[in-house]
Amino acid sequence: MRRFFHSELDTLKAHLVLMGEKSSSALRKAVKALTEKDLDLAEQVIREDDSIDSLEVEIDRECTRYLTLRSPVASDLRLITVAIKASHDLERVGDEARNIAKRARKMLLKKGKIGDLLYIPEMAVMADDMLRDAFQCFIAEDAERASLVLARDDEVDALNRANFKDYIQKAKLDPEELNQYLDLIFVSKSLERIADHATNLAEEVIFLTTARETRAHAPKMDDFLD
């Protein structure tokens, strides 16, 4: 039997999918603004972040309302708890995309150029693929495929570490460009964080579909202290 209020869960899922699409689009635009030195596109990403934030507020409201009025249990309850966490992850993806756009704008306005991007374009493609795969798994409720997303986080982390080392090296050789290299380190870190949020999403999909907890219990050491 389908209850009359179950359609509210369909609406909630649709809002999460929309938020996923907007976050992924913001990421791609931000990276394009960086690689193609497109100031207008950077401004657009910064402006559009509000709409992602608004969706998080809307999803939070829908979840709280459903928890209060519909007494959800089992998979319905898991969907609600996952939606609250996933919307927060996606809001953070939007924020990181905005941060990348802001760094691009700053570099373009200050120097009119952007230095060597090293592994940044590669990281961006990987992070976006992870994000979109995690979301496809959410739509298809595919825990098996979601578990494959988790492993790819290490590759993004490795590229971030390589970027960090190379930019530090470059800054030592060319101290005049220190600020530019610091900006690029922050961009790299934003992409690494986006991959982390995609990983969280994949873990949330696994929890949603199997009720199995996959999050690591041990606290992670800072990557840069390796």
Added chain:
Amino acid sequence: MSSESLPPSTLISVRDFSFWYGQAQALDRLSIDIPRHQVTALIGPSGCGKSTLIRSINRMNDLVDGCRHEGDILVDHVSIYRPSTEVISLRKRIGMVFQKPNPFPQSIYENVAYGLRVAGLRRKRVLDEIVEKSLRDAALWDEVRDRLHENAFQLSGGQLQRLCIARTIANKPEILLLDEPCSALDPIATGHIENLIYELKKQYTIVIVTHNMQQAARISDLTAFLYMGKLVEFASTESIFMHPSNAQTEAYITGRFG
């Protein structure tokens, strides 16, 4: 408040209404405006007056010896207590379904047709049409269409309750009063009734008494919290359950009452 100043959506207006069973006062100057085509839930601890209130709306309490009231109840701007009110007609306009299904010891068909026959309807084709529509509207038709002339007591508890709803809506009421209609039903039958209530509010104005707060939260648009015969808070269900404005309401719905 005069009837002229009522919001246009108001169908039932309870005004300064008090009610006594002998010396015992059950309702104390209670006022509430219930809108059309909405589900209004009455909640509160036992003895708070919610059943008295719902039974006053179609004057079922008139049948209790020694009862009396003060104040008034208007339905569609007209007092139900004015001398010219025909109580039988009033109860046709304002149907009621009780906690325990109370079918007549007759066939499924005759249970639904009963009120129509009493009202003088004899034409079989018209009776058939109304019986079918009522059973369809009560989401029971598909389960009983092949056994309409079997005894109603062969139905399950949930089906019997939907039969009672079909019997009530066959008389084309404006208002449905539901007095704990799911308290004797299992969760599946309760789910069917709750889905039905959601559908029926498009055609009827529904007032439901329930002890089940999750049910009130799930199915109602508005919720009234009553305590010791008084209306403590009346607001949208979302507002009552998410951020009640009254401390007593908060204590009751969070289980901290008493």
